[in-house]
Amino acid sequence: MFNHIKPSSPDPIMSLMEAYMQDPNPQKVNLGIGLYYDHQGKIPLVQAVHIAEQRLLEQQRPHSYPPIEGSALFAGQIQTLLFGEQSAHIATVQTVGGSGALKLGADFIYHFLSRREIWVSDPTWANHWAIFEGAGLKVHTYPYFDDASGQLRFNAMIDTLSSLPEGAVVLLHPCCHNPTGTDLNPEQWRAVLDVVQQRRLLPFFDIAYQGFGDGLDEDCFALREVLKSDVDFLVSNSFSKNVALYGQRLGGLSVRCGSVETASNVKGALKTLIRRSYSCPPTHGSQIVETLLADPQLQQLWAGELATMRQRIKQMRASLSAGLEQGGTTLDYTRIRDQKGMFSYTGLTEHQVSQLRQQYSIYLVAPGRMCLPGLNQQNVDYVTAAILDVTRAA
Numbered sequence: 586m587f588n589h590i591k592p593s594s595p596d597p598i599m600s601l602m603e604a605y606m607q608d609p610n611p612q613k614v615n616l617g618i619g620l621y622y623d624h625q626g627k628i629p630l631v632q633a634v635h636i637a638e639q640r641l642l643e644q645q646r647p648h649s650y651p652p653i654e655g656s657a658l659f660a661g662q663i664q665t666l667l668f669g670e671q672s673a674h675i676a677t678v679q680t681v682g683g684s685g686a687l688k689l690g691a692d693f694i695y696h697f698l699s700r701r702e703i704w705v706s707d708p709t710w711a712n713h714w715a716i717f718e719g720a721g722l723k724v725h726t727y728p729y730f731d732d733a734s735g736q737l738r739f740n741a742m743i744d745t746l747s748s749l750p751e752g753a754v755v756l757l758h759p760c761c762h763n764p765t766g767t768d769l770n771p772e773q774w775r776a777v778l779d780v781v782q783q784r785r786l787l788p789f790f791d792i793a794y795q796g797f798g799d800g801l802d803e804d805c806f807a808l809r810e811v812l813k814s815d816v817d818f819l820v821s822n823s824f825s826k827n828v829a830l831y832g833q834r835l836g837g838l839s840v841r842c843g844s845v846e847t848a849s850n851v852k853g854a855l856k857t858l859i860r861r862s863y864s865c866p867p868t869h870g871s872q873i874v875e876t877l878l879a880d881p882q883l884q885q886l887w888a889g890e891l892a893t894m895r896q897r898i899k900q901m902r903a904s905l906s907a908g909l910e911q912g913g914t915t916l917d918y919t920r921i922r923d924q925k926g927m928f929s930y931t932g933l934t935e936h937q938v939s940q941l942r943q944q945y946s947i948y949l950v951a952p953g954r955m956c957l958p959g960l961n962q963q964n965v966d967y968v969t970a971a972i973l974d975v976t977r978a979a
Contacts, residue, residue, distance in 0.1 A: 586733055591781075596712075597711060597950065597951070598618055598619075598950055599618070599712070599936075600615060601618065604942075605617065605946075605948045608946050611966075612946060613948070614948065614959060614964050614967070614968055615959045616947060616948055616949050616955045616959040616968070617949060617954075617956060618868055618949050618956065619927050619928070619951065619956055620958065621825070621833075621894055621927065622958045622959055623897070623918075623961075624803065624897065624962060625961070625962055626821075626963070626964075628829060628831070629829055629894075630829070631752055631887060631890050632871055632890060633877050633887035634829065634830065634877065634887070634888040636883060637876035637877040638778055638873050638876075639868075640876055641873065642963045644738045650865055651865050651866060652827065652865065653856045653859050653860050654855065654856050654859065655678055655866045656679060656807050656868075659679055659871045659873050659874065659875050660677040660679065661838075662678075662874070662875065662878045663822060664677055664839065664971065665679050665878075666801065666805075666898050667805055667808050667839065668805070668809060668812055669802065669809055669823060672841075673837075673845045673848060674841060674842050674843070674844065674845060674847075674909070675839050675848060676839065676840045676848040676849070676852035676855065677838070677840075677852075678837065678838055678855050678856070678859065679838040680821070680836045680837055680838050680859075680866065681834045681836070681863060682711065682823060682834040682835060682869070683793045683821050683822060683823025683825065683836040683947070684716065684823075684836075684840040685863075686804065686821030686822065686823070687713070687716045687791060687821050688719075689855060689858055689859065689862075690789055690838050691720035691721075692720050692857060692858045692862075693819075693840070693851075693854060693858060694789075694819075695721045696858065698787075700722070700752070700787075701721070701723060702722060702723045702725060702752060702754065702755065702826075703717050703722045703723075703724055703725070703755070703756060703789070704715070704725045704726065704727050704745075704749060704755045704756065705725070705726055705727075706726065706727060706729035706742075706757075706758065706762070707727065707728055707729050707730070708729070708730065708732075708765065708930075709728035709756065709764075709794050710727075710762070713791075715878065717756075727746060727760075728741035728744075728745055729742055729765070730762075730767055730930065732932060732952070732953075735917045735930070737769070737773075737918040739752050739769070739773055741781060741937075742777070744898055744899045746781070746784070747780050747783075748885040749784060751760060751784060751785045751786075751811060752823045753784075753786050754787045754788075754789055755781070755787070755788050755789065755791050756788075756789045756790075756791060757788050757789070757791070757807065758790075758792070758804075759790050759792045759803035759804065759805060759806070759807040760797075760798040760805075760926065761793075761794035761797050761804070761925050761926025761927065762925075762928075763793065763926075763928055764928050764930055764950070765924065766922075766928045766929045766930060767930070768925050769807070774806060775810065777807075778807070778810055778811050781811070782800050784816070787817060787818065787819070788816065788819070789809065789820075789821070790811075790820045790821070791821050792804070792805070792808070792820060793825070793826060794824075794826055794827070794926045795822065795827055796827040796891045796894075797826065797895055797898065797926045797927060797931070798895075798923075798925040798926050799925070800895075801827075801888060801891070802890075808820060809899055811841075812841070816841075817840075817841055818840075818841050819838065819840050819841075820841075821838055822836055823835070823836040824836060824870070824874055826927070827872075827889070827891055830870050830873065830874070833867070833869060833870025833873070834870065835870035835871060835874065838855065840852075840855070846902050857950055873880060877886050896957075897958070898926075898957050901957050901961070902921055902924070902958070903922060904965050904969075905918075905960060905968065906918040906921045907922075908965070908966065908973075909973065911968060912969065912970075914951075914977075915976050915977070916931065916933065916972065917932050927956055928956060928957070929955045929957060930953060931953045931955050931972075932953060933949065933953035933972070933975075934952065934953065935952045937953070937972075937976065938951050938952065938953055939951075940975040941971055944971070944974075944975075945967075
């Protein structure tokens with residue numbers, strides 16, 4: 586029955602992680618997969634999460650089924666985090682991670698909106714392509730970033746968005762663009778949203794790194810700006826990174842609608858899709874976040890811990906770019922310094938990325954995406970020297 590199935594292509598990011606784990610070099614450095622590591626190179630247990638989880642365990646709750654759409658309290662907390670307020674015009678459901686939110690949104694677009702196409706930035710996270718194509722959508726691109734110059738292709742982006750057919754679905758990154766780390770400024774966001782409104786496009790915002798750019802509220806500028814208009818939109822969000830709950834697979838999908846009745850109908854459609862897929866979401870992760878966000882002191886503690894993560898990433902950006910500058914690199918170190926969030930599109934070539942892996946056991950995602958939290962005070966000089974070496978050789 587199954588002999589006709591051919592070997593599948595390995596996921597480029599996950600397979601890189603496997604190669605890193607098998608590498609015996611004691612100086613190996615993982616700058617590939619999007620995980621936050623602390624200054625000791627470990628995934629942190631957020632103290633606010635630890636306290637919230639201990640409270641849950643003390644309550645000895647039974648593990649019953651949640652509603653299909655997940656917790657109503659959790660949905661309201663998502664809306665407050667993203668939009669600064671809760672709205673009956675927004676249908677929000679809990680999802681299996683941010684990836685699950687993207688898949689649910691894609692299924693909604695395909696089955697209930699009868700759309701068959703979506704436009705994503707060039708470049709974008711590789712799994713965007715897989716998720717949307719797997720849902721039956723044809724994926725197109727709009728210009729976003731020029732790797733050669735390290736600059737945003739803003740005018741070309743606006744021209745392409747302005748040429749799209751009415752109702753076209755467009756994926757946008759509100760902050761910490763993956764993979765480039767290059768974000769739109771407020772003026773540019775307003776220009777994009779003006780085009781969205783004029784062309785009656787349907788934006789699908791993917792915000793997986795809220796809090797890692799400029800702050801929890803600052804990173805939601807685009808969402809709160811579009812909320813001022815009458816534009817309908819979708820938002821997928823994740824708690825993997827900013828609460829370090831990677832393994833709990835915790836996210837949400839929000840759909841902004843024109844009325845309370847429409848929002849109710851949309852939530853019903855999303856519940857239909859969830860029921861025919863995974864039936865209902867897991868509860869432990871959402872209960873941790875509910876507990877954390879319901880307590881002002883715990884929420885403040887978490888926000889402080891997140892700010893520490895954000896500042897550490899910025900410090901690593903500054904250290905690496907300063908070292909490259911002092912070493913006389915031919916690489917454009919300013920982009921590493923100025924980009925935001927976990928990632929930087931470094932400008933390293935695929936050959937240089939291969940050299941870093943083979944000669945120094947430093948792992949980046951081709952064609953040069955670096956995950957900055959993998960740097961720390963113990964390895965940043967080693968990485969700097971290695972990059973100087975492979976860029977001099979070029």
